[in-house]
Amino acid sequence: MRLLRKVLASVTAVCAVGAMSAAVGTGAAGAAPARHAAKGGGVITFAEQPGSPPTYIFPLYNGANSQNSDITYLQPLMWLPLYWFGHPTSSAATINYKLSMADPPVFSNGGKTVTMKLKHYVWSTGTPVTARDVVFWMNLVMNEKTNYAGYVPGGWMTHVAGYSTKGTTTFVLTMTKGYNQTYLLYNGLATLTPMPQQAWDKTSASSPNGTYDTTAAGAKSVYNYLNSRSESLSTWDKTPLWQVVDGPWRLKPTTGFQVTGQVTMVPNTKYSGPNKAKASEFEEVPFTSASAEYDALRSGSVDYGYVPTTDIGALASLKASGFKVDPWYEWGLTFLGILFNNPKYQALVGQLYIRQAMQTLINQPEYIKTILDKYGTPTYGPVPTFPKTNFLAKAETKNPYPFSVAKAKKLLSSHGWTIHVGGTDVCAKPGTGAGHCGKGIAKGTKLAVSLMYPSGTPSVDNEIQVMRSTFAHAGFHLTLSEAPENTVLSDSSACIGKKAATCPTNTPVLAIWSSPAYTYVPIYYPDGTSLFGCGGATNAGNYCNQTANKQLTQIESQGNAASIKTLYKYQEFLAKQVPDLWFPNAAYQISAISTKLKGVSAQDSTGHIYPETWSLES
Amino acid sequence: MTRYLARRIAQAVAVIILVTMIVFGILHFLPGSPARAMLGVKATPGAIAAFNKANGYDRALPMQYLLYMDRLVHGNLGFSYHLDQSVGSLLALDLPKTALLVGVSYALAIVIAIPVGLAQALKRNKAVDHAFTVFAFVGYSMPMFWLAMLLIVLFAVQTHVLPAQAGTAASSVGAVFNNPKVLVLPVATLTIVTVAQFSRFMRTSAIDNLLQDYIRTARAKGLSQRQLVTRHLLRNSLLPIVTLIGLSLPAVISGAIVVEAVFNYPGMGWLFWQAASTQDYPVLMGFTIVVAVATVVGNLVADVVYAVLDPRIRYSAT
Numbered sequence: 033m034r035l036l037r038k039v040l041a042s043v044t045a046v047c048a049v050g051a052m053s054a055a056v057g058t059g060a061a062g063a064a065p066a067r068h069a070a071k072g073g074g075v076i077t078f079a080e081q082p083g084s085p086p087t088y089i090f091p092l093y094n095g096a097n098s099q100n101s102d103i104t105y106l107q108p109l110m111w112l113p114l115y116w117f118g119h120p121t122s123s124a125a126t127i128n129y130k131l132s133m134a135d136p137p138v139f140s141n142g143g144k145t146v147t148m149k150l151k152h153y154v155w156s157t158g159t160p161v162t163a164r165d166v167v168f169w170m171n172l173v174m175n176e177k178t179n180y181a182g183y184v185p186g187g188w189m190t191h192v193a194g195y196s197t198k199g200t201t202t203f204v205l206t207m208t209k210g211y212n213q214t215y216l217l218y219n220g221l222a223t224l225t226p227m228p229q230q231a232w233d234k235t236s237a238s239s240p241n242g243t244y245d246t247t248a249a250g251a252k253s254v255y256n257y258l259n260s261r262s263e264s265l266s267t268w269d270k271t272p273l274w275q276v277v278d279g280p281w282r283l284k285p286t287t288g289f290q291v292t293g294q295v296t297m298v299p300n301t302k303y304s305g306p307n308k309a310k311a312s313e314f315e316e317v318p319f320t321s322a323s324a325e326y327d328a329l330r331s332g333s334v335d336y337g338y339v340p341t342t343d344i345g346a347l348a349s350l351k352a353s354g355f356k357v358d359p360w361y362e363w364g365l366t367f368l369g370i371l372f373n374n375p376k377y378q379a380l381v382g383q384l385y386i387r388q389a390m391q392t393l394i395n396q397p398e399y400i401k402t403i404l405d406k407y408g409t410p411t412y413g414p415v416p417t418f419p420k421t422n423f424l425a426k427a428e429t430k431n432p433y434p435f436s437v438a439k440a441k442k443l444l445s446s447h448g449w450t451i452h453v454g455g456t457d458v459c460a461k462p463g464t465g466a467g468h469c470g471k472g473i474a475k476g477t478k479l480a481v482s483l484m485y486p487s488g489t490p491s492v493d494n495e496i497q498v499m500r501s502t503f504a505h506a507g508f509h510l511t512l513s514e515a516p517e518n519t520v521l522s523d524s525s526a527c528i529g530k531k532a533a534t535c536p537t538n539t540p541v542l543a544i545w546s547s548p549a550y551t552y553v554p555i556y557y558p559d560g561t562s563l564f565g566c567g568g569a570t571n572a573g574n575y576c577n578q579t580a581n582k583q584l585t586q587i588e589s590q591g592n593a594a595s596i597k598t599l600y601k602y603q604e605f606l607a608k609q610v611p612d613l614w615f616p617n618a619a620y621q622i623s624a625i626s627t628k629l630k631g632v633s634a635q636d637s638t639g640h641i642y643p644e645t646w647s648l649e650s
Numbered sequence: 651m652t653r654y655l656a657r658r659i660a661q662a663v664a665v666i667i668l669v670t671m672i673v674f675g676i677l678h679f680l681p682g683s684p685a686r687a688m689l690g691v692k693a694t695p696g697a698i699a700a701f702n703k704a705n706g707y708d709r710a711l712p713m714q715y716l717l718y719m720d721r722l723v724h725g726n727l728g729f730s731y732h733l734d735q736s737v738g739s740l741l742a743l744d745l746p747k748t749a750l751l752v753g754v755s756y757a758l759a760i761v762i763a764i765p766v767g768l769a770q771a772l773k774r775n776k777a778v779d780h781a782f783t784v785f786a787f788v789g790y791s792m793p794m795f796w797l798a799m800l801l802i803v804l805f806a807v808q809t810h811v812l813p814a815q816a817g818t819a820a821s822s823v824g825a826v827f828n829n830p831k832v833l834v835l836p837v838a839t840l841t842i843v844t845v846a847q848f849s850r851f852m853r854t855s856a857i858d859n860l861l862q863d864y865i866r867t868a869r870a871k872g873l874s875q876r877q878l879v880t881r882h883l884l885r886n887s888l889l890p891i892v893t894l895i896g897l898s899l900p901a902v903i904s905g906a907i908v909v910e911a912v913f914n915y916p917g918m919g920w921l922f923w924q925a926a927s928t929q930d931y932p933v934l935m936g937f938t939i940v941v942a943v944a945t946v947v948g949n950l951v952a953d954v955v956y957a958v959l960d961p962r963i964r965y966s967a968t
Contacts, residue, residue: 083924087734095689095697096731178700185694263734290821291735291743292916317817323799324914327814331806518929519682521691529695550691562692569694 074312076629076648078641079325079337080105081621085293085318089274090262091225092172092255098181101293103554104639105316109297110277112305114148114166114203114224115217117556118638120307120645123419125363125556125637127217130306133161133278134203137221143210143589144193146221150201155228156277156302163197165226168233170195170205171245173223176255182554184562185569188220212595215588218557231276232258265291280309280644293318299644309644310631329355335629335648338621341491344405354627359407359619360635361418363558364551366411367612368483368544373527373574376537377481379472386470386479387610388433389443393502395435399616403494407622408547411614413607414560415599416552418617419637423558425600432608440506449479449507456480457507480509484524484540486517491618492547513540520545525572547618553638559587559599564611575611658953662946669942670722670935674715677931683707684929688731705731718935727939728932732924737936740921745903745940746823748910748917751833752902755840760895763845767852768884771860782849789846798839798912805835815914836913840906851894855887862886889959896952903944904937 080086080101088097091107116131118124129136138147153161174192177183193206203224207216233241235253244250261271268274269288281297283289288296295316299309319325322340329337330353339347339357347357370381380386400408409418413428420429441451448461448469457479459469469477485496493514500510515523524543527535550570552558562568565584566576583602587595607614620639625632631646685701686693693701702708706717721728727737770779789797806814812834813819819829826833859865860883868882907919918937925933 083920083927085733087732095693096701097734098690098692178697181692185696265735266739290818291733291739292821294818294821318914318916319815319817320914320916320920321911323795324815324912327802327806327912328817328914331802331810331814333813333815333817515681516927518687518927519680522682522686525686545691570692572691 074648075315076311076313076643076646077315077317077333077335078105078643079329079334080293080316080318081338082319082322082325085291086289086295086316087265088262089268090258091227092169092176092179092258093181094179095181100639101316103181105641106295108279108640109281109314109643110274110279110283110300111225111227112153112279113222114150114226115221116640117218117222117554118636118640119634120636120642121633123361123634123637124421125416125419125552125558126421127222133226133305137213137217139213141206141210143213143216144207146205146207146216147198148203148205148221148224150203150226152304153278154302154304155231156275156282156300157228157231158302159230160200161226161278162200163203164200165229166203166224167195167197168229168245169225169227171251172227172255172258175248175251179255179259182223184555188216210589212588212590212592214592215557215559215595219555222556223554226278228276228278232273265289278305279303280305280307281314284313297643307642307644310647311643314643329624335626336632336646337624339624341622344407344622350624355624356627358623358625358635360621360623361409361617361637362548362551362620362639363416363419363553363556363637364548364617365414365416365560366544366547366549366615366617368542368615369524369549369573370575370610370612371524371527371535371539371541371543371573372576373530373532373535374537374539374541375532375535377541378532379470380477380479380481381541382472383447383470384609385443385447387613388608389440389506390503390508390613391433391610392436392440392443393506393508394499394613394615395502396431396614396616398435399495399498403491403498404616404618407619408616411617413603413614414564415558415603416617416637421558422596423599425603427600427604428607433610437502437505440508444479444506444508452507454504455507456509478509479507480511481541482511482513482538483542483544484513484515484520485544486520486546487514488516489546492544495616496544510542517545527574528570528572529567529574542613544615547615548620549615551639556638559584559602561588564606573612577609577611580606580609580611655950655954658950662943662950665946666939666942670719670939671715673938674718674935675711677929677934678711678714680929682929684731684931687929701731722939727936730925730930730933732928732930732933737932740933741918741936741940743822744916744918744921747820747826747915748904748906748919749902750823750826751836751909751915751917752840752906754833755837755844756895756898756902758837758841759844759848760891762841763848764852764884764888764891766845766849767854768856768879768887770849770853771856771883771887772879774857779853782853786846786850789842790850792843794839794843794906794908795912797842798835798909801835801839802912817914820915820917832913832915836906836909836915839909839913848891848894851890852887855890856883859883859886885959889956892955892959893952896948896955899948899951900941900945904941 084099084101086101086106088102089106091111093102112133114134116128119128133153134148134150150161150163155161173180177189183189191208193208195205198204230241233243233245233254235244235257244254261273269283269286275282277300280300280303282300284296284298297314325337326340326343328334351357372378372381396410400406412431415424415428417424417429444457445451446467448459448467449457450460451457459473459475459477461468462473462475464471485492496512500512503510520543524540526539550563561584562570564575564580565571566581580602583598586598587602590598623635628649629646630649685698689697689701706714729736730740733740766782770782773779802814805812813832816832819825819832865882868878904918907923910917910920921933922937
C-alpha cells in the first residue's frame with residue numbers, strides 16, 4: 033500500500049511539474065491581450081495562407097513561384113511595377129495611376145510605339161529610378177521568357193520589336209504590330225518592373241556591377257545569379273541585393289525572413305511615393321493549417337487573418353471579440369472545364385443544346401446562398417461579375433441560362449432524347465436534322481459523362497453532389513471521381529493541344545480543380561485569350577470557335593472604343609456558347625480584420641495588400 | 651552479439667535500399683504530375699516540358715532512380731521545387747524540432763505510464779484501476795485534433811494562459827528553446843494520448859507477470875512488496891513497453907501531422923504532408939529514407955535492449 037501511494041505520488045508530481053512549468057513558462061506572455069500591448073501599436077501581423085510560405089523574392093518569378101505569398105504579399109511591397117493595378121480603397125482590378133511609377137503611356141505610330149515617362153522615385157540607396165532600370169528588366173525577361181510566369185507564347189512579348197531609353201526618365205517600347213491600348217497596358221505594360229540595375233547587374237557575388245544585361249549571354253548570367261540568390265532563402269535578409277528597394281517596405285535586416293515563411297518588414301525610409309508606412313513593422317506569419325490560423329486569430333495574435341470555411345457558422349463570436357469579417361474576392365472566375373476532344377464524348381459535348389442543358393441544371397444563386405454561405409459570386413461568362421468594371425457587358429450580369437430542370441428536360445427531349453428521370457437518358461432519334469440528337473451521336477447513346485473534382489474542399493464537394501442529384505432529375509448521369517487538386521488539374525489537362533485520336537478516352541469530360549479556378553493576375557485583361565482562344569496556351573478543353581477567335585483578335589488590335597464593344601459582344605457570345613460550365617466563384621478568403629487595425633477600407637481583387645496605409649490602435 | 655549486430659546492419663542497408671526502390675516507383679506511378687502541381691493551371695505545355703527536363707522527369711524511370719541514388723550516396727538528397735530549398739536543409743531544420751516535440755512527449759508518457767500501469771496492476775479492479783482505465787479509454791478514443799482543440803480553447807482562447815500556436819517560435823529548434831511555452835500544449839496533447847496507450851500495455855503486462863510462478867516464489871521467499879516490484883515485476887513487465895518504444899522511434903522522426911498542423915508547429919509531419927500534396931518527390935524521398943533508417947535503427951535498439959532486460963534471450967549469429 034505504501035508503495036502504491038509512492039507510485040501515485042510520483043505520477044502526481046510529474047503532472048504537477050508539467051502544469052507548473054506551463055504556468056511559470058507562460059505567464060502573461062502567451063496571452064493575447066498582452067501581445068497587442070507589447071506591440072506598442074506599431075507591429076501589424078498578417079496571416080499567410082496555410083502551407084503557402086513565400087519561396088521567391090526576385091520579382092522576375094517563374095510559374096512555380098507565382099503564389100500570392102510571393103507575387104502580391106512580398107515582392108510588390110519592395111519593388112513596384114511601372115503600372116500598378118488595384119486600389120487600397122476599392123476592390124476594382126483596374127489601373128491605378130496614382131500608385132503607378134509612370135505617367136499614363138502615350139501610344140503613337142498606330143499603336144506600335146509606347147512612350148512611358150517615369151515619375152520621380154528613388155531607390156533605397158538614394159539614387160533615382162530611371163528608364164535604364166526598366167531596360168534592365170526587359171533585357172532579363174526577354175532573354176528568360178520561359179522562366180517568367182507572365183509569359184504567354186504568342187502574346188505581347190513575342191511582338192516586341194525593340195525598346196530604349198529617351199533621357200533618364202523615358203522608356204520607349206516598340207511593337208511589331210499595333211495593339212489596343214488598354215489591352216497592352218493590362219497584359220503587357222502591367223508586368224514591367226524597374227529593377228535596380230546599378231545594384232543587381234552582376235553575374236556573381238564577387239563580380240563588380242556592370243552592364244552584363246546588354247548581351248543575351250550576359251543577361252542570362254545575371255538572371256542565373258539573381259535566381260540563385262532568390263533560391264537561397266536563408267540569406268534573403270542578409271543579402272545586400274534585396275535591401276535595394278523602391279517600394280514602401282524592405283526586409284528587416286538579418287531577421288526579416290525565416291525559411292518557415294515568417295516575413296518581417298520595416299519601412300523604407302527613402303520611399304518617395306505616396307502612402308508612406310505608418311506601422312513600425314509589418315509581419316507576415318505562416319500557418320500549417322487554417323484551423324491553426326483561426327486559433328491564433330481568436331487568441332488575438334493575428335491582426336489580419338481569415339476564417340476557415342468550416343467555421344463560418346461561428347462568425348458572431350468572432351465579431352463580438354473585435355473582428356470585422358469581409359470576404360475577399362479575386363479578379364477571376366470559376367468553371368467546370370469541358371473536354372472537347374475526348375474521342376468517346378466529343379460528339380455529346382460538341383452539341384450546344386447539351387451544354388445549354390447542363391448549364392441550365394446548375395443553380396448558381398442557390399449554391400452561393402446555401403453552400404457558400406453567401407460568400408460567393410456568380411460566373412456567367414469570361415469576365416468576372418465581381419468586382420464590377422467597365423469590361424463587364426450588361427448582358428453578362430444576368431444568367432443566360434437560369435436554373436430550370438424542366439427547361440433542361442425540354443431541351444433534351446426536343447432533340448431526340450428519351451428522358452429517364454433518376455436514370456440515364458438515351459438518344460432515340462439519331463441524326464443531324466431538327467429534333468435529332470446531332471452529329472456523331474448514335475441511337476442508344478446514353479447521356480452520361482465523367483466529372484472529376486478536388487478532394488479536401490467541402491464546399492466544392494457539396495456543390496458537385498447537389499449538381500449530380502439535379503442532373504439526375506433530367507436523366508443526365510454524372511460519374512464522379514474525387515482526387516487531389518493537382519491530380520484533377522493534371523488529368524483534365526492531359527489532352528491540351530492534342531487531336532481527339534490521341535486523347536485517352538478515360539480523360540475526365542468535366543472537371544473543376546478549385547474555386548476560383550483562374551485569376552487574371554498578373555495578366556489583368558479579362559478576355560481569357562489563353563483559356564478560350566483556339567490553341568490557347570491554357571485551353572485545357574481545346575474549345576475552338578472561329579467567331580470567338582476572330583473577336584479575340586479584334587479586341588487585341590482595335591481602338592479603345594471599338595475594342596470594348598467587341599469585348600461586350602464576345603462575352604455575350606461566349607456566355608451563351610458555354611465553352612465550359614459557368615460555376616459560382618468562391619471567395620479567396622473570408623478575412624477577419626481586427627477592429628484595432630485602421631485603414632483597411634477594401635480588399636483588392638488583384639491580391640495586392642497595402643500595409644503602408646494601415647496602422648494599429650493600441 | 652557483434653556478429654549479430656553486423657548481420658542486422660547488413661540487413662538494414664538492404665531494407666533501406668529496397669524501400670527507396672519501392673517508394674520511388676510508387677511515387678512516380680501516382681496520378682497527376684509534379685509539373686502541374688507546381689506550375690498550376692496557367693502552365694503551358696512548353697513550361698511543363700521545361701520543368702520535366704530540368705528535373706530529369708523526361709528520362710526513363712530506372713535512369714531517374716539511378717541518378718537519384720548516385721546523388722544520394724554523395725550526400726545530396728535533392729532540391730524541393732515547392733519550397734525552393736535543398737531537402738537536406740529542410741530536414742536539418744525540421745527534424746530537430748520534431749524530435750524535440752515528439753521526444754519530450756514520449757519521455758513524459760513513459761515516465762507517467764509505467765507507474766500508472768503498475769499501480770493499476772497492483773490494485774486491479776479497485777477504484778484506482780477503474781479511474782485510470784476510464785482516463786485511458788477516454789484519452790485513447792478521443793481524436794487527437796479534438797483534444798488539441800479543447801486544450802486550445804481552454805488555455806489559449808478562454809484563459810490566455812498559453813499560446814495557441816507556435817508560429818515564429820517554432821522557426822528553429824533554437825527558437826523553441828528560447829520560447830519553451832509553445833511546446834506545452836502540443837506536448838500535452840501527444841503525452842495524454844500516449845500515456846493512455848502505454849499505461850494499458852504496462853497494466854496488462856504487469857498483471858500477466860503477477861500471475862507467474864516466479865512472483866509467487868519470490869513472495870514465498872519473503873520479499874517485501876517493494877523488492878518484488880522493483881526487482882522482478884517492473885523489469886519483466888517492461889519487455890512489451892521496450893518493443894513499443896523501439897517502434898516509436900520512427901514516430902519521433904516522422905512527426906505528428908495532426909499536432910503539428912493544429913498547433914502551427916512546422917515539423918517533419920507537416921513537411922511530409924506538404925510534399926505529398928504537391929508531389930514534391932525529392933522531399934518525399936528524403937523523408938522516406940530518414941524514416942526508414944529510423945525504423946530499422948529503432949527495431950535494432952529494441953532487440954538489443956530486449957536482450958539486456960531478459961537474460962534468457964540469446965541471439966545467435968547463425
